[in-house]
Amino acid sequence: MPPVFRFAPSPNGFLHLGHAYSALLNFDRARETGGRLLLRIEDIDATRCRPEYETAIYEDLAWLGIAWERPVRRQSEHPADYRAALEKLSALGLVYPAFESRAEIAKLVAAREADGPWPRDPDGAPLYPGDAKSLSADERSQLIASGAPYALRLDMAAACRGAAGLSWNELGEGPDGERGSVPARPEVWGDVILARKETPTSYHLSVIVDDALQGVSEIVRGQDLFHATSVHRLLQVLLGLPEPTYRHHRLIRDEAGRKLSKSSRSTGLRALRAAGIAPARVRQLVGLD
Template sequence: MPPVFRFAPSPNGLLHLGHAYSALLNFDRAREAGGRLLLRIEDIDATRCRPEFEAAIYEDIAWLGIAWETPVRRQSEHLAEYRTALEKLSALGLVYPAFESRAEIARLVTAREADGPWPRDPDGAPLYPGHAKSLTDDERARLIASGAPYALRLDMAAACGVAGLSWNELGEGPGGERGTVPARPETWGDVILARKETPTSYHLSVVVDDALQGVSEVVRGQDLFHATSVHRLLQALLGLPQPAYRHHGLIRDGEGRKLSKSDRSTGLRELRAAGMTPAGIRQLVGLG
């Protein structure tokens, strides 16, 4: 079977040099390995994803000279598949609803930190500090029936009964990690798997998509290196195959910050309008 790669942008803004780098790396790896390149549109965030941004993705990566297989998988068209995976985790007793708003969680963290630093996940966000796991079934049912918003969280302490998880790192982590990397999903706490209005999250949908599409090598930025621990755990819990991972360095601005879709100076559209060529983009990202 030929190896399968994927480029999976979100249509919540215009692509920049960082996206071009990741897309070109996937394209180059697929060609070198005699493999297939898929394009996936990660559009589960209905409040930020827009059709014009999706159309711009197709135009920009085609301009770069990248070819991909069709049809394109759009996550918004596959919510039932994510719901099925969530139901499987729920049947294992690993999912619970949490009803605190972001503001309430922030207040809880502030209160906890009166006694010392509260633990953070690898991205720097505080771990979930609430007590939703201790609610009775009747209390949960009453809150849900009242229409209260909620997030469905993974009971990480219960889920981490899976032992010995790791992944094969073909690239390099931010700390120089290579080869067999041990997974540490517990550092993320009780991550969100879905919300009341959306039956999935990035963590859940990405592992389901990669499995259903037969992705064998995930090429993506080092900003997602630590999230691989959560993905390996979900793959193990759901009985999904494990791809190899190749994390790459990030393209940063002059001050060393990760590029943003709002940074017009590195946007592909602006660079193209200024006369930049696809070959020039390759030079800018170090793939000349």
């Protein structure tokens, strides 16, 4: 079987040089290995994703000379796939609803920090500080029936008890030079969100479901997602999904050393194209021959 790669942008802004680097690496790896390249549109966030950004993704990638297989998978068209995975985790007793708002969570964290620093995940966000797991089934049902907003969270402690000794095969390099067999530490993320009342899935859940359904065998993505791989490996094991290999790559940064964002107009692919920059020059700008 030929290896399968994917580039999976979100249409919530225009692509920049960082996206170009990741897309080109996937494209090059597919050509080098005789593999397949898929394009996935991660448009589950209906409030931020817009059709014009999706159209721009296709235009920018084609301008770079990148070819991908059709049809393109769009997350918004597959809510049943994520619901099935969520139901399986729920059946294992690993999912619970939490009803605190973001403001309420911030207050809980502030109260906890009166006694010392509250733990934070690798992205710097505080771990969930609430006690929603202690609510009875009747209390949860009443809150849901009342229309209260909620987030569905993974009971991380329970999930880790059923999946000890996790690791992944790293073909690239982590932020601290990690390579080869990397131990997974999903517990440092706390009770991550898997879905919300108004959103059928989170990134953590949708990415592992999509990769499995599409047969992705080598995941090439930025080092900013290196630590999240611990959560992804845990969910893959819990759901009985295949284990891909991972190749995390360096990030393209601006002159101040910051990771590029979609608001970085000077490094946006559309702006570079409008300025007459050639696709070959883009490869040079991101450090590819």
